[in-house]
Amino acid sequence: MKSLSLLFSIVLLLTITEKSFGAQARNQKNSQINVSSDVDTLGGNEDLLKMAQSLRSQTKTRIVQDRIVDRRNKLEFALSYGGFVGGDSYIKTQSMGIAANYHITPRWSLGVQYADLTSSLTPEGKRMYDIYRESINNGGTPAYVVDVDLPLSSTMAVINWYPIYGKTSFLDLGITQFDMYLIAGAGQITLSSGETPILSAGLGVGAWLSKHLSLRAEIKYQTYQDKPITGSRTLNTGMFNVGMGWIL
Amino acid sequence: MISLILFTFTVNLSAQASDRYSVEDWKQSFAAAVSKNNVQKLNQLTDLQKIETQAVPKCVDCENKNTIRQARELFSKSDYAGAEKLYNQIPKGSDVWLEAVEERGWSHFRRENFEKTLAQTKTLLSPQFVGGVGTEAYLLQSLAQLRICNYEGILTTHQMFKEKHKTRIIEIQNLSNTGVNNALKQVVQKASKFPLKYEDFGELVTKLPLLFYRDLEVQKQLLNLKVSQAALTVLADTSSSVYKVKFNQLKSDSSAKLQKRIQFLATEENAASAKIVQKLNLIEVEAIQRIHTDMALKDDSYKLSKFKKTNDDQLIFMDDGQPWIDELDKYDVAAKSCVKGIRRKM
Numbered sequence: 001m002k003s004l005s006l007l008f009s010i011v012l013l014l015t016i017t018e019k020s021f022g023a024q025a026r027n028q029k030n031s032q033i034n035v036s037s038d039v040d041t042l043g044g045n046e047d048l049l050k051m052a053q054s055l056r057s058q059t060k061t062r063i064v065q066d067r068i069v070d071r072r073n074k075l076e077f078a079l080s081y082g083g084f085v086g087g088d089s090y091i092k093t094q095s096m097g098i099a100a101n102y103h104i105t106p107r108w109s110l111g112v113q114y115a116d117l118t119s120s121l122t123p124e125g126k127r128m129y130d131i132y133r134e135s136i137n138n139g140g141t142p143a144y145v146v147d148v149d150l151p152l153s154s155t156m157a158v159i160n161w162y163p164i165y166g167k168t169s170f171l172d173l174g175i176t177q178f179d180m181y182l183i184a185g186a187g188q189i190t191l192s193s194g195e196t197p198i199l200s201a202g203l204g205v206g207a208w209l210s211k212h213l214s215l216r217a218e219i220k221y222q223t224y225q226d227k228p229i230t231g232s233r234t235l236n237t238g239m240f241n242v243g244m245g246w247i248l
Numbered sequence: 249m250i251s252l253i254l255f256t257f258t259v260n261l262s263a264q265a266s267d268r269y270s271v272e273d274w275k276q277s278f279a280a281a282v283s284k285n286n287v288q289k290l291n292q293l294t295d296l297q298k299i300e301t302q303a304v305p306k307c308v309d310c311e312n313k314n315t316i317r318q319a320r321e322l323f324s325k326s327d328y329a330g331a332e333k334l335y336n337q338i339p340k341g342s343d344v345w346l347e348a349v350e351e352r353g354w355s356h357f358r359r360e361n362f363e364k365t366l367a368q369t370k371t372l373l374s375p376q377f378v379g380g381v382g383t384e385a386y387l388l389q390s391l392a393q394l395r396i397c398n399y400e401g402i403l404t405t406h407q408m409f410k411e412k413h414k415t416r417i418i419e420i421q422n423l424s425n426t427g428v429n430n431a432l433k434q435v436v437q438k439a440s441k442f443p444l445k446y447e448d449f450g451e452l453v454t455k456l457p458l459l460f461y462r463d464l465e466v467q468k469q470l471l472n473l474k475v476s477q478a479a480l481t482v483l484a485d486t487s488s489s490v491y492k493v494k495f496n497q498l499k500s501d502s503s504a505k506l507q508k509r510i511q512f513l514a515t516e517e518n519a520a521s522a523k524i525v526q527k528l529n530l531i532e533v534e535a536i537q538r539i540h541t542d543m544a545l546k547d548d549s550y551k552l553s554k555f556k557k558t559n560d561d562q563l564i565f566m567d568d569g570q571p572w573i574d575e576l577d578k579y580d581v582a583a584k585s586c587v588k589g590i591r592r593k594m
Binding site: 032033035038039040041042043044045048049051052053054055057058059060061062063064065066067070072105106107165167169175177 | 366367370393396397398399400401402403404405406407408409410413414417418421518521522525526528529532535536539540542543545550555556558560561562563564565566567571572573574575578579580581582583584585586
């Protein structure tokens with residue numbers, strides 16, 4: 001009986017040992033990846049891929065991210081610098097402006113803009129002026145007079161619509177979101193002859209550099225009537241300006 | 249490029265980064281103490297226990313690690329919604345953010361929200377994280393695709409796995425046998441500040457065990473190795489034999505222990521990868537079988553989901569497969585998937 005029990009114990013021990021070593025060996029074997037049979041075969045069947053493509057399942061992916069700058073019920077103040085393009089060929093006009101924009105939503109904003117306008121003669125204007133002065137100095141009657149109505153300042157109310165957005169990475173310094181927008185505005189322009197209405201329309205791009213800092217560039221068409229000595233006329237001008245803003 | 253991107257991510261840890269222990273600074277102090285024969289200073293500088301405590305703190309980014317631990321506890325109790333809330337709290341700058349994204353993906357998977365799962369795996373498998381994400385992310389994506397019958401996606405995922413991980417698998421497998429490779433040698437050369445960070449090593453991490461730079465033992469042995477190398481450089485022209493013996497011993501000990509630890513980590517990763525590869529093969533077999541049966545499925549067998557609604561405060565960009573750094577974790581996925589419980593006939 002005793003020897004039977006001993007024999008049973010030996011068999012049991014051998015079985016357990018064999019199982020244990022077997023499991024260990026299997027684990028070792030399992031942890032070795034056979035690259036050519038296990039990895040190289042993955043996903044490489046072109047025919048299967050074509051069949052899979054013909055099935056009706058599909059996955060669409062897009063990226064949805066929040067605007068860096070919250071522009072809902074926000075006020076923005078800005079300083080700008082720019083100039084007139086076209087218009088009276090005898091003068092060139094530069095503008096220094098301040099503006100306030102109220103962002104109703106990221107799509108719409110209302111604003112007021114004031115621009116202080118400084119004008120000087122273009123080379124053509126200066127040439128005409130020099131001829132005029134020379135003629136006066138020589139006691140003659142000048143054939144031409146530099147007849148201009150200088151713009152002095154303008155005040156406008158504008159509405160902006162921001163239909164297009166995007167983002168850019170500038171010199172790897174960071175990612176900046178921007179909006180391209182349409183501008184429509186109306187107001188008064190003060191000329192040396194007095195005040196007159198002005199209308200404008202254009203487009204701009206606003207880059208939101210940080211939660212508070214903005215950078216804008218605008219180009220606008222504007223129209224108003226000036227009154228030089230020789231009579232009133234409609235001036236169609238362009239205006240460009242760049243500005244920095246602070247969003248509260 | 250990857251290091252630059254990860255550097256951006258770690259911007260909120262920059263304060264910690266600036267406080268890192270510099271072996272170069274230690275070397276200069278040690279050289280000054282040796283030249284002045286300042287015994288007290290030398291004793292301080294050669295107190296390795298103290299150096300280790302300063303250089304390799306047991307917990308970096310503790311708050312977020314604590315959060316992810318709590319999330320895991322909730323996950324293990326099947327409170328997936330609770331776990332997701334905690335995963336969401338972990339910021340992108342955290343060391344454990346990628347783990348949080350992956351585990352959040354599993355949580356969505358458990359809740360059978362496969363589109364959200366795929367949104368997470370899109371982030372994980374983006375090119376920026378090639379060296380920071382292991383094989384499990386591929387398994388998660390592949391499984392989610394299987395559940396929505398996106399077999400084309402499965403084959404593409406497996407192809408991507410092959411392209412991005414084959415070299416790594418071979419490298420890690422070799423590392424598990426030898427404990428050393430060229431990447432490790434370069435890591436030893438490059439390591440100069442502790443605690444170690446991903447951006448210290450760039451693409452070298454793709455040839456070493458996943459997250460090795462966060463392993464305390466690796467950091468400890470690497471620190472000892474670097475300190476001993478620095479000390480031996482300083483002592484090269486001196487006759488201070490006591491310190492030379494001490495640092496020579498430290499150098500050989502730490503080098504051997506580092507190698508052993510890396511070998512251990514590689515073996516662990518290799519075992520995990522082997523299981524993942526087996527599972528990917530199983531998924532592919534299942535997908536191949538289903539491709540043939542699903543050819544007969546009609547359009548009304550599929551369930552079409554739509555993208556979530558957005559408002560003017562959100563910007564939508566197309567996914568061109570080359571996400572910008574600010575787009576990671578911002579994916580929205582809509583799938584036309586097969587309905588559950590469908591019976592397939594062979």
